[in-house]
Amino acid sequence: MIPDTTPAELEQALADAGGAAAALAASAPSVRAGWIRAVADALDAAVDELVPIAQRETSLPEPRLRGEVARSTGQLRLFADVLEEGSLLEVVIDTANPEGKPVPIPDLRRVLVPLGPVLVFAASNFPFAFSVCGGDTASALAAGCPVVVKAHPGHPELSVKTAEVMIEALRAAGAPAGTFGLVQGYDVGVAALKDPRITAAGFTGSVPAGKALHEIAVTRPEPIPFYGELGSLNPVFVTQAAVDARGNDIATGYVGSFTLGVGQFCTKPGLLFLPAGHGLTDQLVEATGGVAAAKMLNDRIADGFSSGLDRLRKVEGVRVLGEGGGATLLGTTVTELLARREEILEECFGPVSIVVEYASTDELLAAVAAFEGNLTATLHAEESADAELASKVLPLLTERAGRVLWNGWPTGVAVSWAQHHGGPFPSTVGSIHTSVGVTAARRFQRPVAYQDTPDALLPAVLQDANPAGISRRVNGTVTTAEVSR
Amino acid sequence: MIPDTTPAELEQALADAGGAAAALAASAPSVRAGWIRAVADALDAAVDELVPIAQRETSLPEPRLRGEVARSTGQLRLFADVLEEGSLLEVVIDTANPEGKPVPIPDLRRVLVPLGPVLVFAASNFPFAFSVCGGDTASALAAGCPVVVKAHPGHPELSVKTAEVMIEALRAAGAPAGTFGLVQGYDVGVAALKDPRITAAGFTGSVPAGKALHEIAVTRPEPIPFYGELGSLNPVFVTQAAVDARGNDIATGYVGSFTLGVGQFCTKPGLLFLPAGHGLTDQLVEATGGVAAAKMLNDRIADGFSSGLDRLRKVEGVRVLGEGGGATLLGTTVTELLARREEILEECFGPVSIVVEYASTDELLAAVAAFEGNLTATLHAEESADAELASKVLPLLTERAGRVLWNGWPTGVAVSWAQHHGGPFPSTVGSIHTSVGVTAARRFQRPVAYQDTPDALLPAVLQDANPAGISRRVNGTVTTAEVSR
Missing domain, CATH: 3.40.605.10 (Aldehyde Dehydrogenase; Chain A, domain 1)
Structure with a gap:
């Protein structure tokens, strides 16, 4: 002591x-x-x-x-x-x-x-x-x-x-x-x-x-x-073309990223936006179930995670997609998210993340616009098929984040000349x-x-x-x- | 209206x-x-x-x-x-x-x-x-x-x-x-x-x-x-060697600077520190007396100047050295300044400035240290004769100002790559x-x-x-x- x-x-x-x-x-x-x-x-x-x-x-x-x-x-x-x-x-x-x-x-x-x-x-x-x-x-x-x-x-x-x-x-x-x-x-x-x-x-x-x-x-x-x-939610937006091209990699990459270090990264992806009918649920649930239990940093953080998770589970329109000893995957839709934005978009520090389904490009854009400042925001897309959509989404992500990623995962922050860690309020002050x-x-x-x-x-x-x-x-x-x- | x-x-x-x-x-x-x-x-x-x-x-x-x-x-x-x-x-x-x-x-x-x-x-x-x-x-x-x-x-x-x-x-x-x-x-x-x-x-x-x-x-x-x-006081410190070499120029330059634009510059030199026995008083008074009266920016500023000047005149240890239709020159000593720092170091926006006499190098250094943040701080010195003194004073000025001048006057701010306008609090926030x-x-x-x-x-x-x-x-x-x- x-x-x-x-x-x-x-x-x-x-x-x-x-x-x-x-x-x-x-x-x-x-x-x-x-x-x-x-x-x-x-x-x-x-x-x-x-x-x-x-x-x-x-x-x-x-x-x-x-x-x-x-x-x-x-x-x-x-x-x-x-x-x-x-x-x-x-x-x-x-x-x-x-x-x-x-x-x-x-x-x-x-x-x-x-x-x-x-x-x-x-x-x-x-x-x-x-x-x-x-x-x-x-x-x-x-x-x-x-x-x-x-x-x-x-x-x-x-x-x-x-x-x-x-x-x-x-x-x-x-x-x-x-x-x-x-x-x-x-x-x-x-x-x-x-x-x-x-x-x-x-x-x-x-x-x-x-x-x-x-x-x-x-x-x-x-x-x-x-x-x-x-604090930061680090949303990840995935297009249908990206699901078609690399759905399996996206599912396993996502679960690996949000559970890295027991979900205790400020760049943990807190939400994954997928097109309705993406067909990746089984794989997401399986990957989540395979994450081994691990001790969190300390009891205070573990208690905070536990009560945060309880809170999220009870939000109307949010359901548990899958969970194992070491991680929990929740699910909802953009409609629900827009209806209960503050409840769903409250950071929960630990190995939990929310899959949010969007029904149309308009819903995808509305979801992007629902975010305040974040450390990171990520787009998974295909360069040729999604050129027009990406040209709309990337400026919106730029307005809301300090680091904008393409087909990557936000955990991991290389230290270099070009690196930036910070974003609009409330992710950072300053x-x-x-x-x-x-x-x-x-x-x-x-x-x-x-x-x-x-x-x-x-x-x-x-x-x-x-x-x-x-x-x-x-x-x-x-x-x-x-x-x- | x-x-x-x-x-x-x-x-x-x-x-x-x-x-x-x-x-x-x-x-x-x-x-x-x-x-x-x-x-x-x-x-x-x-x-x-x-x-x-x-x-x-x-x-x-x-x-x-x-x-x-x-x-x-x-x-x-x-x-x-x-x-x-x-x-x-x-x-x-x-x-x-x-x-x-x-x-x-x-x-x-x-x-x-x-x-x-x-x-x-x-x-x-x-x-x-x-x-x-x-x-x-x-x-x-x-x-x-x-x-x-x-x-x-x-x-x-x-x-x-x-x-x-x-x-x-x-x-x-x-x-x-x-x-x-x-x-x-x-x-x-x-x-x-x-x-x-x-x-x-x-x-x-x-x-x-x-x-x-x-x-x-x-x-x-x-x-x-x-x-x-x-706001900023923009103090100017003058060595004995500088007085010996260029006393007349310093006296007229100073009066020109503090009365420029009817003293309504944020870089107006508010105080001039001279060695006791400098012998420039007559010239300073004459130059001040020769400044023509001019209308201030507006009535509110004129009223503020008038009451600020009244306040300064009444501070114990501060006396009027000279005044004319367009400017007022006050005088005091470092001893008085250190005894009544807050009263004397309150900015008075308009054509007034204070000559402060120092009795020793230690008093000069104590006077420098009495200042909070300023937009500018100036040293008038002779490079060879004052090398040791300047090497002590310049770092102290650097701690307290955003622009440090040598043998110049702070009014006038060129816009260029290297320019800086700002200084430690309270001269600027940020x-x-x-x-x-x-x-x-x-x-x-x-x-x-x-x-x-x-x-x-x-x-x-x-x-x-x-x-x-x-x-x-x-x-x-x-x-x-x-x-x-």
């Missing part, structure tokens, strides 16, 4: 983070890259120690957890690479034009600087990738912000051990004390969120908790940005930013433009000679060349 | 904006560039009609207003250029890697899409550049968002006429009806801000109004981003975004990543062939080349 952080300990953590902010802001991006790689190396080296704790605390299987460590350390290394490449700083240089009309144009050099200490509310369902050493932490460190993580109570010992590994790696690599800290307890997290030293917060969790914390962050005397990933991928760092940076400042007094990344050789936009064109003036 | 927009008219304006959103989102960037250029051309063509109305309603002089029209239309054309260059869309393409470990990597293509209708609260002090046809409008249209402007009551007839010119230009250029609209009245603006069809808001104005509107925007059932520019410069559009865009989508069904800007030849990041490298897969 890990006790809550005491007020004195919280004060120390915030003072340490605040004290480290200026040194982090002044650190060269390549130096920060070194610290971040040291953290990645240390976590990889500790994997045999960390994974068994995670198994015990979250009931997730070993291969999944080892994969998650690799994903997390890969993410840290990607940010280190991008720090060295330079894009993360978005350096823009416009040299002076003394002949400018109506007035001379000054020399302006813009760079993104860190906001300051960032508070991260860790998630339960990815004890590495969206927790202590996850994407919010990686992107904030890359931005040059000290990080204070509020541990998720679902894996307290893992959180402490992960933090120890990270803090020791940062210390050994020469990062300032206070670069990273960990606190425990919900009230402690709220107190930290209200503290003026905290300049931004990231959150992954439930809609009610996310909304409550968001309101605290944005109504403080000094409001701060709050990036919350709150839909203009991503929580996964390179630009996640931008959530914790603000621009500063230096006007006519002598070269020697500029941050090195803005100096004419471009000593680090990073990518910069100079007079409108991206280049690694030095500036001549 | 222009009456407030009626509820029925507001409903029509919001319905029109909502109705235009999908067509704008689907429009090719080059087509939007054409619409925006048409607006710029129409405004330039109407300058002889618009400027006299602006003169009558704002009391600003003709040359300034003509310059402001040119600045506004130049800003519109810059956004058109950048739309064609492509950076505004931030296209990122990672091609698939079927051999990816632990799982194959899908093809991911990311682009920024418009949020939807944007509400713009126009400012009083720049009736063109930060009003109906200003930066918020230009950047939102470039992003592909319909715009509804809430007119500032300080120049109602100009607002109506400007909107007429813009609406007709957009119509003639083929933009969807509803691309741009104008509403009048504070309560109308609040009602619009609460409407679910509005997806983001921009604001330039006072701290109390900005805070109130911000709270409405972020506590709606569906919170939306609110970008507010609220300090990670800029309201001037190319990336201002990003405030009204969100990312969408398309996964494994057939080329022909992707937005043209994401297609392999790159038909528009825009700048894109492909597998980590910025290029205009086509994608081979």
Whole structure:
């Protein structure tokens, strides 16, 4: 049992983070890259120690957890690479034009600087990738912000051990004390969120908790940005042509996706829209029945799933298509869904999903339009047969989701330059930013433009000679060349 | 007298904006560039009609207003250029890697899409550049968002006429009806801000109004981003070496800057820090006395200035150094400022500024540290003599401002790639975004990543062939080349 952080300990953590902010802001991006790689190396080296704790605390299987460590350390290394490449700083240089009309144009050099200490509310369902050493932490460190993580109570010992590994790696690599800290307890997290030293917060969790914390962050005397990933239904729409071409693959792929990780993915497909008369019910039911029972992350989540499932079963027009020890498949129609939209479209976190039959293309389009914001939305279709339909559906999905998939499954989020994890409200608060991928760092940076400042007094990344050789936009064109003036 | 927009008219304006959103989102960037250029051309063509109305309603002089029209239309054309260059869309393409470990990597293509209708609260002090046809409008249209402007009551007839010119230009250029609209009245603006069809808001104005509107925007059932520019003191710090080298120029430059446009710039230098014994008082007083009286923007602003000035005069430790018909110069010391920080550091909008004397380098640094967020902060120093001092002061200014100037004056904001207008709270709400410069559009865009989508069904800007030849990041490298897969 890990006790809550005491007020004195919280004060120390915030003072340490605040004290480290200026040194982090002044650190060269390549130096920060070194610290971040040291953290990645240390976590990889500790994997045999960390994974068994995670198994015990979250009931997730070993291969999944080892994969998650690799994903997390890969993410840290990607940010280190991008720090060295330079894009993360978005350096823009416009040299002076003394002949400018109506007035001379000054020399302006813009760079993104860190906001300051960032508070991260860790998630339960990815004890590495969206927790202590996850994407919010990686992107904030890359931005040059000290990080204070509020541990998720679902894996307290893992959180402490992960933090120890990270803090020791940062210390050994020469990062300032206070670069990273960990606190425990919900009230402690709220107190930290209200503290003026905290300049931004990231959150992954439930809609009610996310909304409550968001309101605290944005109504403080000094409001701060709050990036919350709150929940998502991730609907999948399947055309008749896709059923004809690949019905069996779709049925097994769907069941595999919604039951992956015991249905505890924020990208779990919560609804599958099939044309009436699709003929896949037997196969869907069989695949669902074959899913083995597995323990959920913790008792609270298991209880939440149990009551959510009970609620859904009782919604008028929703029936059980099939269930086994490890999963439940429900069924309804678009007519029923449109009649009881709020009841049917309430997320149930766990291994359950709903097959919804549509009777016509118009019903399919009406179903798409019934959705609010989601992390993902998927279309299974055939390119030639469905070209016209797809050209109608894809823009509607684009309006409602942050990632639009074609003939795929939304579980699994590769970390890359082009990745985006986030979507219109309520799937995220702050839909203009991503929580996964390179630009996640931008959530914790603000621009500063230096006007006519002598070269020697500029941050090195803005100096004419471009000593680090990073990518910069100079007079409108991206280049690694030095500036001549 | 222009009456407030009626509820029925507001409903029509919001319905029109909502109705235009999908067509704008689907429009090719080059087509939007054409619409925006048409607006710029129409405004330039109407300058002889618009400027006299602006003169009558704002009391600003003709040359300034003509310059402001040119600045506004130049800003519109810059956004058109950048739309064609492509950076505004931030296209990122990672091609698939079927051999990816632990799982194959899908093809991911990311682009920024418009949020939807944007509400713009126009400012009083720049009736063109930060009003109906200003930066918020230009950047939102470039992003592909319909715009509804809430007119500032300080120049109602100009607002109506400007909107007429813009609406007709957009119509003639083929933009969807509803691309741009104008509403009048504070309560109308609040009602619009609460409407679910509005997806983001921009604001330039006072701290109390900005805070109130911000709270409405972020506590709606569906919170939306609110970008507010609220106020700024724009302190200027002068070293002894700079006084020795250029004292006279600094004195006249300062008085020119704080009285420019009757002191009605958000970048007006509100305080000038000089070393005790600077010997510039006579010259400062003389320059201030020589400023001619000029009418302020409107009676409400004149009244606000009058009472603000009365308040400042009565603050203990603040004395009048000099005044003439058109400007007032106050004086105090760092000791007094630190003792009565809140009273002295309250913005007074108009032609007044405070000279603050510091007795030592430590006092100078303490004065810098006394400031909260500002749009700008300026250091006047000599590069060789002040190298060590400047290396201490510049990072402190960077922490507190969005633009850091060397040996210049903060009034005047060039529109360019590298420009940034915004700073830490309370100068702006949303300090990670800029309201001037190319990336201002990003405030009204969100990312969408398309996964494994057939080329022909992707937005043209994401297609392999790159038909528009825009700048894109492909597998980590910025290029205009086509994608081979």
